[in-house]
Amino acid sequence: MKYAFFPGCVSRGGCPELYPAALEVSKRLGIELEEMVGASCTGAGVLQEKNQKLGDTLNARNFALAEKAGLPIMTICSTCQGVMSQAYKRLQDEGPAYLAEINSVLAEEGLEYKGTSEAKHLLWIIVEDVGIEKLRALVVRPLKGLKVAPFYGCYIVRPTKSLDFEEHPERQTSLETVIDALGAEVVDFPGKTRCCGFPILTINERNSVSMVANHTSDAKSLGADAMVTPCPLCHLNLDGYQPKASAMRHTKIDLPILHLPQLVGLAIGLDPKALGLSRHIIPTTRILSKIAVPA
Amino acid sequence: MTLQTTLRVSRFNPEEQRSYWQEYTLDVEPQYTVLDALIKIREYEDGSLGLRCSCRSSICGSCAIRINGHATLACKTKLRSLASGGRHVTVEPLGNLPIIKDLVVDMTSHWNKVMAVKPWLQPQGPEPEHEYIAPNETMLHLAGVMSCIMCGACVGDCTVLQVDPNFLGPAALAKAYRFVGDPRDAAGKERLKALNRYGGIWDCTRCYECVQACPKGVAPMERIMALRDKAIEVGFDNTYGARHTIAFGEILEHAGRLDELRLPIKTFGMFNFIQMLQLLPVGLRALMRGKMPPVFHKPIPKAENVRRIFKKMESKR
Numbered sequence: 275m276k277y278a279f280f281p282g283c284v285s286r287g288g289c290p291e292l293y294p295a296a297l298e299v300s301k302r303l304g305i306e307l308e309e310m311v312g313a314s315c316t317g318a319g320v321l322q323e324k325n326q327k328l329g330d331t332l333n334a335r336n337f338a339l340a341e342k343a344g345l346p347i348m349t350i351c352s353t354c355q356g357v358m359s360q361a362y363k364r365l366q367d368e369g370p371a372y373l374a375e376i377n378s379v380l381a382e383e384g385l386e387y388k389g390t391s392e393a394k395h396l397l398w399i400i401v402e403d404v405g406i407e408k409l410r411a412l413v414v415r416p417l418k419g420l421k422v423a424p425f426y427g428c429y430i431v432r433p434t435k436s437l438d439f440e441e442h443p444e445r446q447t448s449l450e451t452v453i454d455a456l457g458a459e460v461v462d463f464p465g466k467t468r469c470c471g472f473p474i475l476t477i478n479e480r481n482s483v484s485m486v487a488n489h490t491s492d493a494k495s496l497g498a499d500a501m502v503t504p505c506p507l508c509h510l511n512l513d514g515y516q517p518k519a520s521a522m523r524h525t526k527i528d529l530p531i532l533h534l535p536q537l538v539g540l541a542i543g544l545d546p547k548a549l550g551l552s553r554h555i556i557p558t559t560r561i562l563s564k565i566a567v568p569a
Numbered sequence: 570m571t572l573q574t575t576l577r578v579s580r581f582n583p584e585e586q587r588s589y590w591q592e593y594t595l596d597v598e599p600q601y602t603v604l605d606a607l608i609k610i611r612e613y614e615d616g617s618l619g620l621r622c623s624c625r626s627s628i629c630g631s632c633a634i635r636i637n638g639h640a641t642l643a644c645k646t647k648l649r650s651l652a653s654g655g656r657h658v659t660v661e662p663l664g665n666l667p668i669i670k671d672l673v674v675d676m677t678s679h680w681n682k683v684m685a686v687k688p689w690l691q692p693q694g695p696e697p698e699h700e701y702i703a704p705n706e707t708m709l710h711l712a713g714v715m716s717c718i719m720c721g722a723c724v725g726d727c728t729v730l731q732v733d734p735n736f737l738g739p740a741a742l743a744k745a746y747r748f749v750g751d752p753r754d755a756a757g758k759e760r761l762k763a764l765n766r767y768g769g770i771w772d773c774t775r776c777y778e779c780v781q782a783c784p785k786g787v788a789p790m791e792r793i794m795a796l797r798d799k800a801i802e803v804g805f806d807n808t809y810g811a812r813h814t815i816a817f818g819e820i821l822e823h824a825g826r827l828d829e830l831r832l833p834i835k836t837f838g839m840f841n842f843i844q845m846l847q848l849l850p851v852g853l854r855a856l857m858r859g860k861m862p863p864v865f866h867k868p869i870p871k872a873e874n875v876r877r878i879f880k881k882m883e884s885k886r
């Protein structure tokens with residue numbers, strides 16, 4: 275189980291706690307990683323607004339780099355994953371001329387994408403490759419009594435036609451499956467597959483923060499102690515802008531938001547500090563005491 | 570082989586202003602759609618159930634509802650295609666629109682928004698003697714949007730409409746694209762100017778809900794992205810939205826990756842102190858938790874390859 279690791283921009287930028295947590299958890303789960311050197315940002319859907327072919331070329335370049343190493347790609351961000359999945363699908367479906375045109379640009383640095391290497395999110399790797407039984411077996415600190423709301427991030431649930439849900443129906447409930455395997459209780463809520471609002475944060479902050487307020491307070495009112503997300507962009511908004519959301523609603527929402535590897539890491543016995551749990555805007559201390567772990 | 574199905578239906582009684590859930594269990598034929606089942610309930614079990622439909626073949630657009638939490642056409646959804654093989658199905662009215670009764674919503678705001686984008690051709694110059702002629706290739710890209718049946722499924726699931734009723738929404742914006750992209754229309758710039766305002770193209774979160782919901786493959790979000798591109802192209806490049814898109818591209822081109830400190834600065838403008846000050850509390854909180862993105866941003870190794878790809882692919886457009 276070896277992957278070319280694509281950490282994405284945010285796990286080393288706005289959410290620096292995610293990167294080491296993902297590395298450590300992968301190691302414990304037996305996922306061998308070789309970090310990609312020279313891979314670019316996927317374009318995050320923003321670049322694709324202006325020039326989709328340019329976006330596809332950058333992603334084809336990343337795929338080609340992984341292909342050269344003979345490895346599939348592992349992502350740790352719903353947005354990176356979704357954008358890569360969409361690019362992958364287009365490169366398959368648009369016909370040989372499209373791929374050839376893109377490859378002619380890649381050829382200038384000696385690269386070629388043959389269409390084999392594909393990207394998979396850590397979440398999918400856990401469910402499909404590590405296996406839920408193995409994950410269960412690794413749990414040394416079951417998250418008993420902890421109520422956790424899932425929050426997927428748009429790009430890992432839509433549009434379904436680029437995400438292979440037909441072939442992999444388990445992907446649609448993967449986050450719930452993982453929460454359950456870790457011993458925590460799933461708090462199902464309608465917002466789990468909705469948008470966190472991050473993409474319009476700098477464009478219409480009021481709308482963006484309203485979305486944060488809705489999701490966090492909905493989950494909270496259904497009893498959630500925490501929310502977990504496989505998307506660092508959702509994390510930036512749901513955690514970072516929760517104080518503003520609280521102010522907007524004149525109430526203290528106070529719902530800790532965990533990255534997927536942090537929740538897994540807690541259950542398989544990793545140190546909360548090493549998982550960066552002290553680096554959140556909404557403190558995580560209360561959930562730690564709930565599962566009897568010193569902060 | 571008949572199938573036993575239980576439909577959990579969200580009801581609303583306008584006289585008493587009361588909403589509640591009601592369950593109906595019934596035997597249906599295996600090929601039944603959700604609409605067939607609802608009609609059977611209304612005909613044989615509960616004549617008070619309010620629903621709207623007409624063509625029963627995905628043409629009229631009147632039967633859009635939420636099935637298992639997602640907007641779609643009731644007449645296009647086979648019970649058996651649903652999770653649990655259609656044995657348990659949740660049915661609700663469309664979101665983001667006021668409920669009149671049970672599954673029937675008031676579409677007035679939807680129609681008003683469609684009208685607001687002036688959904689008619691505005692050509693210039695003297696009228697031709699016969700019809701307006703447009704070459705086939707220039708119209709092909711509109712085939713997708715022209716298949717819109719105005720069902721409102723996209724509107725019902727739109728993320729932004731949930732928090733801001735002022736947003737024009739996916740259906741109206743897709744309709745706007747239908748005319749901005751029409752080679753015979755001469756009002757493109759005017760149209761884009763209107764769409765560039767608050768509630769227009771830049772307020773979409775790019776969440777794909779409308780793409781997923783649309784039963785006709787219109788992909789409204791992709792039309793909105795095309796409108797953004799056109800707006801920038803004709804010179805409307807000074808909204809926060811446009812500046813964000815442009816800045817994102819520039820940073821990526823230069824460094825091969827995102828720079829989370831430079832992006833808001835470039836979006837708001839270096840000397841936009843008011844917006845910068847508003848960012849400050851969030852930035853300070855992040856700083857205190859050791860969460861700040863690096864101030865000195867390193868480009869990826871061999872970033873010149875990314876620059877080369879940008880140059881090539883931008884010139885091809």
Ligand code: SF4
Nearest residue numbers: 727773774776777779
């Ligand atoms: S992509 Fe935009 S228009 Fe479509 S549902 Fe999301 S916010 Fe609404």
Ligand code: SF4
Nearest residue numbers: 717718720721723783
């Ligand atoms: S874009 Fe699709 S979902 Fe929206 S109104 Fe038209 S047909 Fe219905």
Ligand code: FES
Nearest residue numbers: 624625630632644
């Ligand atoms: S009844 Fe006409 S579209 Fe469904």
